[in-house]
Amino acid sequence: MHSVDTIDSLVFDWLIRSGYQSTFSKLPTPLYAQTQAQLSSLSSRAHIVALIKNRRIQEAIEFLEREYNQNLAPCCEISLTLDCFKNIKGPANLFSCLFLLKLQNFIELIRKRNTSHALNYVQDHLLPFSQVNSSFEAVLQDILGVLVYSDPENSPMAWCFEQNRRYAALASLVNFSLYNLTATISSAPIESLLKQVHVVDALIHELNGFGNDLDDRKWSSIHSLLNAQQTLKKIKLIKNE
Numbered sequence: 001m002h003s004v005d006t007i008d009s010l011v012f013d014w015l016i017r018s019g020y021q022s023t024f025s026k027l028p029t030p031l032y033a034q035t036q037a038q039l040s041s042l043s044s045r046a047h048i049v050a051l052i053k054n055r056r057i058q059e060a061i062e063f064l065e066r067e068y069n070q071n072l073a074p075c076c077e078i079s080l081t082l083d084c085f086k087n088i089k090g091p092a093n094l095f096s097c098l099f100l101l102k103l104q105n106f107i108e109l110i111r112k113r114n115t116s117h118a119l120n121y122v123q124d125h126l127l128p129f130s131q132v133n134s135s136f137e138a139v140l141q142d143i144l145g146v147l148v149y150s151d152p153e154n155s156p157m158a159w160c161f162e163q164n165r166r167y168a169a170l171a172s173l174v175n176f177s178l179y180n181l182t183a184t185i186s187s188a189p190i191e192s193l194l195k196q197v198h199v200v201d202a203l204i205h206e207l208n209g210f211g212n213d214l215d216d217r218k219w220s221s222i223h224s225l226l227n228a229q230q231t232l233k234k235i236k237l238i239k240n241e
Contacts, residue, residue: 045178052171055163057105064098064174071181072098074132081135082142086159088169097177099129099136103143104170107160110146111153118147 044067051060065072075095084090085103102125109118122144130137149155 041178045175048178049171049175052101052174053167055108055167057101057108060174061098061101061105064094064101068094068178068181074129076133078133079135080133080139082139085139085143088166088173090173094174094177094181097174099126100170100173102126102129103140104166106143107146111161115147 048060048063051057051063071094073095075093078090078093078096080090080096080099084096085100088100090096090100102121106118106121106126109115109121122140126140130140143157143160146152146155146157146160149157152158153161
């Protein structure tokens with residue numbers, strides 16, 4: 001069983017990771033005081049998240065380049081695909097996040113039908129990324145397809161112009177990328193715990209609950225999953241027994 005203090009710490013960690021600055025500041029004083037050092041990072045992350053969600057992409061880019069310039073070293077090892085931009089997912093790395101933000105900024109210029117400015121933006125701000133990383137170049141070539149359509153918002157590239165989902169997803173990706181600069185564990189412990197509980201529950205149901213089919217050996221294996229680091233892999237082993 002987890003103690004109340006442990007559960008508090010798990011929730012506290014998740015709030016920090018997710019960037020909920022207002023909720024974090026209202027935590028009980030003893031818990032809040034434990035990580036005063038997080039305030040500066042949390043404030044910066046909250047600021048850029050707000051900029052992105054409010055569709056102020058250019059300002060978010062400028063803030064990122066100004067405040068985190070030392071963490072934006074070019075990286076040729078990261079591999080992005082068109083799906084990464086379409087669904088706003090990929091490696092939690094600031095260099096790739098900056099590229100995704102600039103791609104979205106290009107889309108905003110197209111949305112405003114400022115084609116000449118958009119072409120100059122590609123030349124000045126996006127081509128340098130493609131010269132560092134070949135996968136970035138491939139994604140950029142695909143996104144430039146919006147220029148083919150006279151009405152791109154009602155074309156096969158319409159997904160580029162989604163608003164609420166894209167801005168929220170971009171904000172979340174940037175937030176976790178910034179958090180991971182100093183994090184020692186990439187995933188939130190509370191999320192890992194919930195996943196473990198979920199898969200253990202599913203496995204128990206698959207083994208027909210706690211009836212005769214669930215012998216001591218299998219139950220011992222299931223119980224150990226609650227403290228496992230690689231739950232899914234261990235479940236596969238149990239199911240094959």
